[in-house]
Amino acid sequence: DVKVTQSSRYLVKRTGEKVFLECVQDMDHENMFWYRQDPGLGLRLIYFSYDVKMKEKGDIPEGYSVSREKKERFSLILESASTNQTSMYLCASSLTESYLGSLHFGNGTRLTVT
Amino acid sequence: KNQVEQSPQSLIILEGKNCTLQCNYTVSPFSNLRWYKQDTGRGPVSLTIMTFSENTKSNGRYTATLDADTKQSSLHITASQLSDSASYICVVSDNFNKFYFGSGTKLNVKP
Numbered sequence: 001d002v003k004v005t006q007s008s009r010y011l012v013k014r015t016g017e018k019v020f021l022e023c024v025q026d027m028d029h030e031n032m033f034w035y036r037q038d039p040g041l042g043l044r045l046i047y048f049s050y051d052v053k054m055k056e057k058g059d060i061p062e063g064y065s066v067s068r069e070k071k072e073r074f075s076l077i078l079e080s081a082s083t084n085q086t087s088m089y090l091c092a093s094s095l096t097e098s099y100l101g102s103l104h105f106g107n108g109t110r111l112t113v114t
Numbered sequence: 115k116n117q118v119e120q121s122p123q124s125l126i127i128l129e130g131k132n133c134t135l136q137c138n139y140t141v142s143p144f145s146n147l148r149w150y151k152q153d154t155g156r157g158p159v160s161l162t163i164m165t166f167s168e169n170t171k172s173n174g175r176y177t178a179t180l181d182a183d184t185k186q187s188s189l190h191i192t193a194s195q196l197s198d199s200a201s202y203i204c205v206v207s208d209n210f211n212k213f214y215f216g217s218g219t220k221l222n223v224k225p
Contacts, residue, residue, distance in 0.1 A: 004157070009155075040123075040217055041217060042118075042203070042215040042216055042217035042218060043203070043215040044215075045213075090157055090158075092157075102148065102160040102163065103158075103160070103205070103213065105157030105158050105159070106157050107155070107156050107157045108155070108156070108157055
């Protein structure tokens with residue numbers, strides 16, 4: 001079965017800290033995504049990657065960066081965490097060839113920045 | 115502007131009752147529409163996916179409909195169970211493989 005694993009379910013960090021959120025998928029998917037989910041706003045795309053070492057900005061990339069050194073791993077980096085980055089972060093992956101293929105999500109990381 | 119709007123925002127129903135969730139979209143060019151279920155503290159899981167030519171698709175007690183002319187979709191849940199309590203998210207894709215998310219409907223099924 002498809003599996004997307006996010007390394008932490010809950011994280012509490014202080015303002016100004018550098019934060020790493022890790023995501024690993026075991027499906028050999030080309031595409032990987034990072035979203036944040038806030039009440040009433042739905043999922044908003046931060047960054048996505050369609051291949052190793054490739055990355056594209058999503059709708060809200062400010063304050064974030066990403067790294068994709070291996071096909072199965074996509075990391076989200078908060079260079080200097082701020083309180084407005086307190087949110088649920090969801091990683092997802094999908095196949096390129098199958099335009100009908102679903103986004104497969106991890107269980108999320110709930111980040112609190114104090 | 116490509117948008118996806120869902121209604122209602124939240125819904126409370128009694129166990130065993132039916133309910134219908136709505137999704138209206140303005141995404142163009144339209145490729146497909148998906149409904150996801152998100153349990154509390156978990157990631158969304160796909161329920162159904164429909165293309166332009168499909169107007170109904172079922173997955174157990176879940177039935178999704180699509181009217182591509184009016185750009186509306188609905189998700190009907192039959193004989194609700196406590197385990198149906200979750201958020202339901204409508205996601206529309208365009209022909210460039212970009213996903214547009216609704217803000218979800220939070221369903222609470224009470225015994």
